Amino acid sequence: MSPLGWISKPEIILIDEALNDYEVVWAAAGHPHAVYPTSFAELLECTGAKPMVVGD
Numbered sequence: 001m002s003p004l005g006w007i008s009k010p011e012i013i014l015i016d017e018a019l020n021d022y023e024v025v026w027a028a029a030g031h032p033h034a035v036y037p038t039s040f041a042e043l044l045e046c047t048g049a050k051p052m053v054v055g056d
Contacts, residue, residue, distance in 0.1 A: 015040075015049035 019025050020040040027043065029036050043049060 013047050013049040014052050014054075015043060015047070016054040017051045018054065019043070020051075 023039070024037045025040055025043060026035045027038050028034070044051065
């Protein structure tokens with residue numbers, strides 16, 4: 001799911017802290033064959049997401 005372009009922004013957006021382990025994060029861009037390179041920090045900044053541990 002694309003992290004940007006919401007028609008109605010959700011009350012809360014969560015992001016897996018494990019993504020911070022990667023220098024480049026490939027985020028969805030609104031189509032199954034469209035992605036763009038970004039970073040964990042950029043995703044936090046542009047989405048206002050709350051980091052959390054999702055897996056072990």
